[in-house]
Amino acid sequence: xxxxxxxxxxxxxxxxxxxxxxxxxxxxxxxxxxxxxxxxxxxxxxxxxxxxxxxxxxxxxxxxxxxxxxxxxxxxxxxxxxxxxxxxxxxxxxxxxxxxxxxxxxxxxxxxxxxxxxxxxxxxxxxxxxxxxxxxxxxxxxxxxxxxxxxxxxxxxxxxxxxxxxxxxxxxxxxxxxxxxxxxxxxxxxxxxxxxxxxxxxxxxxxxxxxxxxxxxxx
Amino acid sequence: xxxxxxxxxxxxxxxxxxxxxxxxxxxxxxxxxxxxxxxxxxxxxxxxxxxxxxxxxxxxxxxxxxxxxxxxxxxxxxxxxxxxxxxxxxxxxxxxxxxxxxxxxxxxxxxxxxxxxxxxxxxxxxxxxxxxxxxxxxxxxxxxxxxxxxxxxxxxxxxxxxxxxxxxxxxxxxxxxxxxxxxxxxxxxxxxxxxxxxxxxxxxxxxxxxxxxxxxxxxxxxxxxxxxxxx
Numbered sequence: 001x002x003x004x005x006x007x008x009x010x011x012x013x014x015x016x017x018x019x020x021x022x023x024x025x026x027x028x029x030x031x032x033x034x035x036x037x038x039x040x041x042x043x044x045x046x047x048x049x050x051x052x053x054x055x056x057x058x059x060x061x062x063x064x065x066x067x068x069x070x071x072x073x074x075x076x077x078x079x080x081x082x083x084x085x086x087x088x089x090x091x092x093x094x095x096x097x098x099x100x101x102x103x104x105x106x107x108x109x110x111x112x113x114x115x116x117x118x119x120x121x122x123x124x125x126x127x128x129x130x131x132x133x134x135x136x137x138x139x140x141x142x143x144x145x146x147x148x149x150x151x152x153x154x155x156x157x158x159x160x161x162x163x164x165x166x167x168x169x170x171x172x173x174x175x176x177x178x179x180x181x182x183x184x185x186x187x188x189x190x191x192x193x194x195x196x197x198x199x200x201x202x203x204x205x206x207x208x209x210x211x212x213x214x215x216x217x218x219x
Numbered sequence: 220x221x222x223x224x225x226x227x228x229x230x231x232x233x234x235x236x237x238x239x240x241x242x243x244x245x246x247x248x249x250x251x252x253x254x255x256x257x258x259x260x261x262x263x264x265x266x267x268x269x270x271x272x273x274x275x276x277x278x279x280x281x282x283x284x285x286x287x288x289x290x291x292x293x294x295x296x297x298x299x300x301x302x303x304x305x306x307x308x309x310x311x312x313x314x315x316x317x318x319x320x321x322x323x324x325x326x327x328x329x330x331x332x333x334x335x336x337x338x339x340x341x342x343x344x345x346x347x348x349x350x351x352x353x354x355x356x357x358x359x360x361x362x363x364x365x366x367x368x369x370x371x372x373x374x375x376x377x378x379x380x381x382x383x384x385x386x387x388x389x390x391x392x393x394x395x396x397x398x399x400x401x402x403x404x405x406x407x408x409x410x411x412x413x414x415x416x417x418x419x420x421x422x423x424x425x426x427x428x429x430x431x432x433x434x435x436x437x438x439x440x441x442x443x444x445x446x447x448x449x450x
Contacts, residue, residue, distance in 0.1 A: 044348055045347075045348075046344055046347070046348070071347070072344070072347040072348050073347045073348075073349075073350050073351055073352050073353075073355075075348075076350070077348065078348065078349075079345070079348040081341070081345060083341070085339075085341055085342055085344075085345035087342060087345075087346070087360060088342075088364070089363050089364055098346070098349055098351075098359075099349035099350050102346070102349055102350040102351040102352075102355055102359075103350040144349065145348075145349070148349045148350055
């Protein structure tokens with residue numbers, strides 16, 4: 001279970017969000033500038049809330065009044081950024097392996113094969129990120145986050161930088177992922193996308209939660 | 220004309236040794252400082268930045284004299300080091316290396332700092348979300364991506380160190396075989412009758428070394444750009 005109850009002042013913009021999610025895929029829905037990215041950056045630990053609490057399952061990740069702030073590398077929360085952010089000096093295989101190495105987990109070739117099959121990136125392993133298409137890059141970023149064995153996966157408009165054709169290319173993989181059972185927080189401004197993926201919706205408008213519930217709230 | 224005498228060889232090899240040691244010892248400090256200046260905000264940062272650049276703008280003879288006062292046999296640090304660690308800088312080649320290291324430090328730090336600043340912080344964040352602790356992020360993301368800049372800084376620092384004259388001669392004098400580098404050998408030769416030919420040879424050699432260093436530095440800079448664009 002993910003519990004978020006935070007406030008954050010970012011220049012002129014104030015974010016005040018409170019929600020709980022039991023859902024397998026929590027869709028964070030809102031127009032650009034609604035505070036979606038700031039919110040998941042806080043869940044990831046990249047941004048520190050001014051006030052409030054973030055908790056995942058039984059663990060408190062942020063508690064501003066108690067001075068608790070677990071740094072991103074200790075949260076075991078995977079993050080797929082809109083711009084993929086693959087490490088340019090490493091090839092695809094090394095990118096996929098990065099999280100495992102940093103967490104000092106034992107090599108798991110079976111899992112690697114499973115994920116590369118799931119995302120159809122097995123043929124890209126020896127390439128550098130600079131030689132990948134946008135859709136391929138996003139699939140590798142997904143695989144990289146998954147292979148770090150996260151407790152929760154954050155996806156910030158993973159289709160946002162792709163054209164329509166590419167979106168159609170990635171969406172089925174995301175559906176497969178959902179059915180894998182890893183809890184996800186999925187950020188999007190596209191209601192159709194969320195209707196296909198999300199099991200619960202948090203609607204954000206100008207830094208405030210305006211609706212909570214099933215995908216019905218999108219209509 | 221191009222017979223290099225044993226005395227000239229001694230000066231050339233000493234210069235190389237002094238400049239290589241100075242660069243190798245200064246590099247870890249240079250990387251640490253460049254990272255601080257590029258990535259951290261702290262009280263006194265602009266003062267620290269100014270102090271690092273001081274050897275670039277001070278008359279070298281002033282830097283040499285300050286080194287003599289600090290690291291000489293009677294200097295505060297020099298006396299302590301001689302008594303407790305057994306390292307003597309005054310009138311030794313080690314002193315020449317210290318002078319060269321300090322004089323070349325601003326040139327060493329600058330390209331490293333610029334290349335660390337050019338590393339996309341969003342990549343460092345991504346590494347953090349994958350479980351990399353800050354020191355792991357530095358070792359596996361920041362440093363590898365900044366490496367061409369580190370090498371360029373080392374080359375520039377080396378080129379400066381090998382040509383250093385004013386601070387070195389002030390601090391450790393001009394003793395053949397101990398502290399007489401190419402520069403101070405040229406200085407002695409042009410004050411000697413008939414020293415012109417030998418001075419000319421050493422001048423030529425220092426031009427070759429400096430050109431080589433600049434070309435190498437340029438090459439590293441170009442690799443840096445390529446690397447950051449992910450090819």
